[in-house]
Amino acid sequence: MDGFSVAEYDFSLADTLRCGQCFRWKENENGGFTGVAGGKQISICQSENKLEISGCREDDYHMWLRDYLGLSIDYKQVKDILSADPTLKQAIQYAPGIHIMRQPLWETLCSFIISQNNNITRIMGIIDRLCENFGCDLGGYYSFPSPERLAALSPPDLSPLRCGFRDRYIIDAAVKYSDGTINEHFIKTAPLDDARAMLMRITGVGRKVADCTLLFGAGRLDAFPVDVWIKRAMDSLFTEGLPDFALPYAGIAQQYIFHYARTSGLFDKK
DNA sequence: GCCCAGGGAATCG
DNA sequence: CGATTCCATGGG
Numbered sequence: 290m291d292g293f294s295v296a297e298y299d300f301s302l303a304d305t306l307r308c309g310q311c312f313r314w315k316e317n318e319n320g321g322f323t324g325v326a327g328g329k330q331i332s333i334c335q336s337e338n339k340l341e342i343s344g345c346r347e348d349d350y351h352m353w354l355r356d357y358l359g360l361s362i363d364y365k366q367v368k369d370i371l372s373a374d375p376t377l378k379q380a381i382q383y384a385p386g387i388h389i390m391r392q393p394l395w396e397t398l399c400s401f402i403i404s405q406n407n408n409i410t411r412i413m414g415i416i417d418r419l420c421e422n423f424g425c426d427l428g429g430y431y432s433f434p435s436p437e438r439l440a441a442l443s444p445p446d447l448s449p450l451r452c453g454f455r456d457r458y459i460i461d462a463a464v465k466y467s468d469g470t471i472n473e474h475f476i477k478t479a480p481l482d483d484a485r486a487m488l489m490r491i492t493g494v495g496r497k498v499a500d501c502t503l504l505f506g507a508g509r510l511d512a513f514p515v516d517v518w519i520k521r522a523m524d525s526l527f528t529e530g531l532p533d534f535a536l537p538y539a540g541i542a543q544q545y546i547f548h549y550a551r552t553s554g555l556f557d558k559k
Numbered sequence: 560g561c562c563c564a565g566g567g568a569a570t571c572g
Numbered sequence: 573c574g575a576t577t578c579c580a581t582g583g584g
Binding site: 406408409411414451452454455 | 564568
């Protein structure tokens with residue numbers, strides 16, 4: 290396969306793609322990952338500080354894929370700021386290469402509606418079936434379906450997805466996304482509380498789903514999604530909340546804490 | 560405030 | 573192996 294390689298430092302592809310923020314990237318047997326983004330099926334393999342990329346042109350990498358992977362943010366600077374807190378410093382050192390991705394807003398919103406009360410393996414299966422049934426065939430792989438396409442459906446139409454009670458939430462989001470109730474520019478630029486309130490007008494979008502959408506799909510690095518793992522970690526590690534200096538990057542801090550809480554064994558029940 | 564909704568993975572006994 | 577638990581949100 291034709292491809293190219295680029296050097297990226299301070300970045301872990303595997304930790305970034307496996308930390309629960311995206312659902313369309315699958316690990317290959319060779320340790321690389323294949324996913325659909327920007328209407329292309331793209332494969333990426335990391336060795337040391339080099340990314341080997343195929344399925345995407347090198348100028349597209351610099352046009353958007355690099356930004357999609359969260360590589361446009363200066364993590365060195367962010368981590369310097371967050372590391373002033375010793376607990377954050379420890380979480381960062383545990384997996385220093387995690388980046389927050391910048392995925393398309395609609396795909397992120399729809400994916401996190403599906404993610405609620407659900408586990409990652411099953412979320413990925415539902416999203417696969419969503420794309421196969423209602424996305425465009427791009428030649429053996431499928432685009433994420435547009436809100437306009439899904440807005441025309443009724444809950445029974447989604448039965449092939451086996452997504453349970455979330456069917457009507459997906460459709461309500463699609464309707465509100467395509468009729469302008471949800472405004473992408475507003476979500477990305479308004480004060481965080483106002484952007485969150487707009488997302489929460491969708492049936493099936495509570496604070497957790499809204500904050501995930503803001504963080505992973507709108508570049509709102511101050512959004513701070515709280516799930517059971519984060520709650521558990523905050524209750525024992527940050528009883529006073531995050532320090533003020535961390536708040537502009539609370540979402541990035543969240544991702545380090547989340548990964549640390551879930552995988553370090555620190556919070557396993559005994 | 561309480562419980563249920565639909566489903567599959569994870570964990571328990 | 574089967575039984576139980578987990579999960580985010582809305583609705584009754």
